[in-house]
Amino acid sequence: MSETLFSISFDELCQVEGIEGELIIEIVEYGxxxxxxxxxxxxxxxxxxxxxGAIHWVKKALRLRQDLEIDWVAIAMVIKLMQQKEAxxxxxxxxxxxxxxxxxxxxxx
Amino acid sequence: xxxxxxxxxxxxxxxxxxxTIKTAYRKLAHKYHPDMNPDEGAEAKFxxxxxxxxxxxxxxxxxxFDELRQYGSQSRHDFQPPPGWKAPPNTGQQGGSQxxxxxxxxxxxxxGGRGQSHHAQGFDQAQRSARGQDIEIELPIFxxxxxxxxxxxxxxxxxxxxxxxxxxxxxxxxxxxPQGVMDGERIRLKGQGKPGHQGxxxxxxxxxxxxxxxxxxxxxxxxxxxTIPLSPWEAAxxxxxxxxxxxxxxxxxxxxDSQSGDKLRVKGKGLKTKTLxxxxxxxxxxxxxxxxxxxxxxxxxxxxxxxxFDPRLEWST
Numbered sequence: 001m002s003e004t005l006f007s008i009s010f011d012e013l014c015q016v017e018g019i020e021g022e023l024i025i026e027i028v029e030y031g032x033x034x035x036x037x038x039x040x041x042x043x044x045x046x047x048x049x050x051x052x053g054a055i056h057w058v059k060k061a062l063r064l065r066q067d068l069e070i071d072w073v074a075i076a077m078v079i080k081l082m083q084q085k086e087a088x089x090x091x092x093x094x095x096x097x098x099x100x101x102x103x104x105x106x107x108x109x
Numbered sequence: 110x111x112x113x114x115x116x117x118x119x120x121x122x123x124x125x126x127x128x129t130i131k132t133a134y135r136k137l138a139h140k141y142h143p144d145m146n147p148d149e150g151a152e153a154k155f156x157x158x159x160x161x162x163x164x165x166x167x168x169x170x171x172x173x174f175d176e177l178r179q180y181g182s183q184s185r186h187d188f189q190p191p192p193g194w195k196a197p198p199n200t201g202q203q204g205g206s207q208x209x210x211x212x213x214x215x216x217x218x219x220x221g222g223r224g225q226s227h228h229a230q231g232f233d234q235a236q237r238s239a240r241g242q243d244i245e246i247e248l249p250i251f252x253x254x255x256x257x258x259x260x261x262x263x264x265x266x267x268x269x270x271x272x273x274x275x276x277x278x279x280x281x282x283x284x285x286x287p288q289g290v291m292d293g294e295r296i297r298l299k300g301q302g303k304p305g306h307q308g309x310x311x312x313x314x315x316x317x318x319x320x321x322x323x324x325x326x327x328x329x330x331x332x333x334x335x336t337i338p339l340s341p342w343e344a345a346x347x348x349x350x351x352x353x354x355x356x357x358x359x360x361x362x363x364x365x366d367s368q369s370g371d372k373l374r375v376k377g378k379g380l381k382t383k384t385l386x387x388x389x390x391x392x393x394x395x396x397x398x399x400x401x402x403x404x405x406x407x408x409x410x411x412x413x414x415x416x417x418f419d420p421r422l423e424w425s426t
Contacts, residue, residue, distance in 0.1 A: 004285050004316075005297040016313065018240060052297040052315065056245075060144060067159060068138050082144070090293065097327050101336040102369075102394055 007036065008055060010048040017058055021045070024058070030076040032061050057083075112188035113215045115161035115174060123175070127166065134162040160216055170220060177219055190218055241303035241312035242268065245295075248316040250286065252323045252333075253355055256381055258288045263316065268303060284316065289382025292320035292328065325353060331387030332379045338396045339363060354378045354389055361391060369395045 014021050025045055027033060035048035057079055064075050116123045119133045139145060141155035164170045177190070212220075246265045254261075262283050269277045282301060290296070295315050302312025320328065327334040337352060347365035351358050354375070361373065371393040379387025401409065419425070 003299060004287060005299060006287075006294075008297065015240075015310075016243070052295045053293075055243075055297070055315070056295060059243075064142075064144060067142055067155075068135070078144075086293075094327055094329060097322060098334065098336070098392075101327075 006052055007049045008052060010035075010046055010050075013050055013055065013058065016055065017062065019062070026072060027058060027061055030072045032072075032076050032079050033057050110188050110214055110218065113157070113161070113213065114178065115164050116178075118157055118161040119165065121165075123178070130162065130165050134158065134166075138162075157213075160213060164216070164220070173219070188215065238309040239306040240309045241305040243312040243315060244268070244302045245315040245317055247319050248286075248296075249319045249321050250290070251321050252326060252328065252380075254286065255290050255320065256288065256355060259286045260284070261286055265314070270303065282314070289380060289385070290318050291380075292318060294318045326355065326389075328380065331382070331385055332390060333387065334390045334392060336394050337361075337363075337391045338394045339367065341395055341397065344368070344393065344395045352391060355380075363393070367393045367395075369393055 008016065010021065010024060013024055017024075028035065028045075028048070033050060033054040035043075036051050037043055037047070037049045060082070061075050061079055064070060064078060065072070070078075116125070119130060119137065121129055121133045125133070137158045138155065141151045141158060143152040143155060146155075164174050244265065244267070246263065248261070248263060250259075250261070260283060262281055264279060264281055267278050267280050269275060282298070284296070284298060286296070295317050298314040298316065300311045301314035304311045325335055333355065335352065335354075337350065339348070339350075343350075343363060344367045345365065347367070348363045350361055350363060352361045352375075355378070359375065359378070361375065363373070373391040373393070375389040375391060377386050378389035381387070398405070
């Protein structure tokens with residue numbers, strides 16, 4: 001039975017992505033991902049914990065930076081828009097399903 | 110092996126300057142980047158474009174490519190490096206590459222491992238021992254399965270390993286799905302991805318949770334929503350009905366004068382995590398009978414005569 005994990009530590013995130021800690025700190029500073037345990041600045045970055053979804057966005061951010069040669073500010077904006085798009089698509093799917101429960105699907109088109 | 114004309118791939122002339130090459134790359138990268146273009150084939154096209162840019166932006170690699178191009182353009186479909194051509198070893202001098210390492214056979218045959226470092230600025234992993242690739246798969250689960258911890262056997266394809274020269278293989282893995290997983294969440298299975306190379310650790314396997322749409326319930330956060338069809342008289346007079354929940358049926362009291370769209374909250378019948386229990390919302394949907402009997406028509410007529418109700422009151426202002 002494999003152990004299922006929902007969070008990843010700062011050190012592990014560096015190892016998994018093969019990057020230096022400074023880069024993760026920079027990504028956090030730009031708000032691309034946020035540690036789940038950063039309610040105050042008293043927690044040192046070595047103690048940061050991220051949810052596993054953060055890895056997906058860190059990978060995306062690194063890829064965008066390398067592939068498109070865009071700066072962190074632009075990447076933060078792109079990632080934020082991507083996240084908003086995903087949330088809106090999810091919300092839209094819910095509303096579509098709810099609407100179909102009120103109106104037969106054939107009548108929507 | 111096919112000869113790749115990097116100039117043609119980037120749609121630039123062979124005498125294009127660095128600025129033109131960069132502009133062409135940016136234009137094509139925006140068009141084909143997998144994060145921006147979900148079309149099938151876009152990723153392969155992007156890899157080709159990135160490889161071309163990787164070579165043409167580097168003066169030394171470009172000069173070598175130009176030399177080979179004279180030779181290769183004559184043997185376009187069956188290209189072999191000229192006799193005596195030796196792919197130089199990896200010097201590790203390339204930094205900040207656009208590329209993620211999937212170089213074509215053509216690239217490898219002329220440049221060897223050179224420039225294959227896909228580590229961006231700040232990457233500190235040693236060249237010799239490489240961590241295995243992470244794998245992500247979608248895991249569909251039923252809404253009912255999220256209510257308590259469950260076990261699932263996941264099946265996925267382990268990609269081919271060029272280092273170990275293994276073919277893609279089917280893998281089965283027993284995993285524990287915790288209570289309360291949500292649609293869109295990712296579960297990490299440490300070390301279950303592609304094996305590492307020369308002492309490098311194995312990659313991880315990510316399970317991207319996809320909750321299968323339920324025939325009766327919709328999910329909003331930790332709450333679930335069920336639509337309850339009512340006859341017009343049930344909605345007008347109120348009633349008590351049996352309503353399904355995720356764990357059995359309950360009796361629900363419908364108050365008189367209920368409207369389509371009214372929401373009734375049933376506490377604690379939503380999704381459950383270790384710390385939180387959501388609610389169920391029953392949404393009223395007043396449904397007309399498809400056919401009305403003669404008696405029914407008479408009764409509706411009596412209602413029409415006696416009631417002073419204008420459903421289009423808002424239109425008259």
